[in-house]
Amino acid sequence: MNNLEILYRQVIMDHYKNPRNKGLLNDNGYKTIHIKNPTCGDDITVQSLIEDGIVKDVRYDGTGCSICCSSASVMSETLIGKKKEDAKKIAETYINMLTNKEYDETVDLEEAVVYQGVQKFPARIKCASIAWKAFEGTLESE
Amino acid sequence: MDPYKLKKDFPVLSDETLIYLDTAASSLKPNQVIKKLDEYYEKYSVNVHRGVYNLSYVATEMYEESRRKVSEFINADFNEIIFTRGASSALNLVASSYGLNNLSSTDEIIVSELEHHSQVLPWQNVSNITKAKLIYVPLNKEGRITIENFKKVLNKNTKVVALNYVSNVMGYIAPIKEIIKLSHEVGAIVSVDAAQAAPHKKIDVKDLDCDFLSFSGHKMLGPTGIGVLFGKRELLDNMPPIEFGGDMNDNVNLYEASWKEVPYKFETGTPGIAGAIGLGAAIDYLDNVGLDEIAKHEYKLKEYTVNKLREIDDIIIYNESAETGIISFNIDGVHPHDAVTFFDGDNICMRAGHHCAQLIIKWLKVPATLRISYYLYNTIEDCDKFIESVKNARDFFKSVGF
Missing domain, CATH: 3.40.640.10 (Type I PLP-dependent aspartate aminotransferase-like (Major domain))
Incomplete structure (x- = not known):
């Protein structure tokens, strides 16, 4: 299998076709951040609900390529139920991994680790990170 | 005009595996x-x-x-x-x-x-x-x-x-x-x-x-x-x-x-x-070279490509009747940004997105399009390699479930 096939065969197609936690809620408890990449049209809104220091829920909606949409779905599954601090650490580690920066390999990225393959397609790093950046934004707006 | 001879004037094309189909964004520069x-x-x-x-x-x-x-x-x-x-x-x-x-x-x-x-x-x-x-x-x-x-x-x-x-x-x-x-x-x-x-x-x-x-x-x-x-x-x-x-x-x-x-x-x-x-x-x-010759050449390549693309299932062309060397298209069900990564893998440079023209993309009612554009340094072999890559891209994306 070539790099592209490995990338798509794994988790990506599953989450692209069957997105989890998709759809936004009209609930003031949620923090909402919208990020758009005007050059390619990826457009994602992410919501997080933090209660007692725990990520109770992560929701998202938007349009984009398969890498963008699937990464939002994978992110929601990875982060729900985590302590806020751990979620923050996972998001930071994930983005460092994508952008080829040094990252803490002891942090368990769970399914999101497959996006390591995106490193081989530098033009797509933005696609895979936009939802995670929006999530980080929701924590900052807490 | 002889595109094979002209190609030699363009140092970027000294990489013979490179197919440059993005002139509408920017042309290559000759020596x-x-x-x-x-x-x-x-x-x-x-x-x-x-x-x-x-x-x-x-x-x-x-x-x-x-x-x-x-x-x-x-x-x-x-x-x-x-x-x-x-x-x-x-x-x-x-x-x-x-x-x-x-x-x-x-x-x-x-x-x-x-x-x-x-x-x-x-x-x-x-x-x-x-x-x-x-x-x-x-x-x-x-x-x-x-x-x-x-x-x-x-x-x-x-x-x-x-x-x-x-x-x-x-x-x-x-x-x-x-x-x-x-x-x-x-x-x-x-x-x-x-x-x-x-x-x-x-x-x-x-x-x-x-x-x-x-x-x-x-x-x-x-x-x-x-x-x-x-x-x-x-x-x-x-x-x-x-x-x-x-x-x-x-x-x-x-x-x-x-x-x-x-x-x-x-x-x-x-x-x-x-x-x-x-x-x-x-x-x-x-x-x-002569602009009239260039225009004729581009149009010929575009017509050749459109005719071949028509024979491939799941390819949607938005501008079949264009008089110039530009083709806007999509692979049905595949986001253009997913598609363009495949073409990149075949060393084909082309555009995916809004092309700085969101109004026509909205008019077409699509999220974005793929676009190729021909110029004087493109050859019929470029068209063939591109068409082959389109077929492979379509097969690949269908095989992984798009």
Whole structure:
């Protein structure tokens, strides 16, 4: 299998076709951040609900390529139920991994680790990170 | 013309596996242009219009010689050629200088959904400031600007018509000469975005009778950072500068100043000297090959490709009838950004996205499109490799579940 096939065969197609936690809620408890990449049209809104220091829920909606949409779905599954601090650490580690920066390999990225393959397609790093950046934004707006 | 021979002039194409299909975004540059840039930097890399020493005289002569070449290229007068940063700044100059100073709330500006952002957004801004109405020509079902539809929006309140000559997404040639004639009958001026026309087809501004016409150097084998605004002398004479500073001024006093004659009153600061000189070399190159030949070649490649693409299932082409070398398409069910990564893997450079023309993408009701565009250095083998890659891409995405 070539790099592209490995990338798509794994988790990506599953989450692209069957997105989890998709759809936004009209609930003031949620923090909402919208990020758009005007050059390619990826457009994602992410919501997080933090209660007692725990990520109770992560929701998202938007349009984009398969890498963008699937990464939002994978992110929601990875982060729900985590302590806020751990979620923050996972998001930071994930983005460092994508952008080829040094990252803490002891942090368990769970399914999101497959996006390591995106490193081989530098033009797509933005696609895979936009939802995670929006999530980080929701924590900052807490 | 012989594309196999011409290809050898383009150092980027020395990588024989590379298929470059993104000329509509920017063309590759031939050695002749690169050498001319080197010549400026190596032999007379000094400022223009300022020094009284010989080297500055040489640089000025070369810079102005390029202006002469540009003027002949589009059959304009020498003083009607303003060098700008690119087509975008040329189009902005028209809107900011002519538009902001001549329009008011009872006036109308005609644009279309087929415009590049650099043509529509400056006029959107003029409309917001002056309250002149922005009116869109309804496109026909193919997405074209037609005379019939243009007549529906043209009226005695129309003061400005700002349209493209060739669409950067659909590759359609607009009936611009007739549009200009009709616009003049109601007293409107016409600003033509020729960024996709100048590299591919002979333009005669006197024959078109256009009031303004803009294009970029980098889409026609020239350097980046240089573009051209043509304007009719009497219009330019009456327009105020929009940038102020060195070299554009005549007499400067404490509270007022006067300006140089056109084109210099619109060229403040040190201009893109190397770029302008390089553009001159690009024009020489295009003249040698012949624009008519280039246009024929591109169209032939486009027709060949469209005919082959039609035979492949799940390929949606948005502009089959285009008269130029541009094809906009998608693989059914596959986001263009997913698709373009596959083509990149085959070393095919092409565009995916909005192409700086969101209005036509919205009109097409798609999230984005793939686009290829042919030029003089593309060959039938490029078409074949591209078509093969399209088939493989389609098979791949279907196999993983798209």
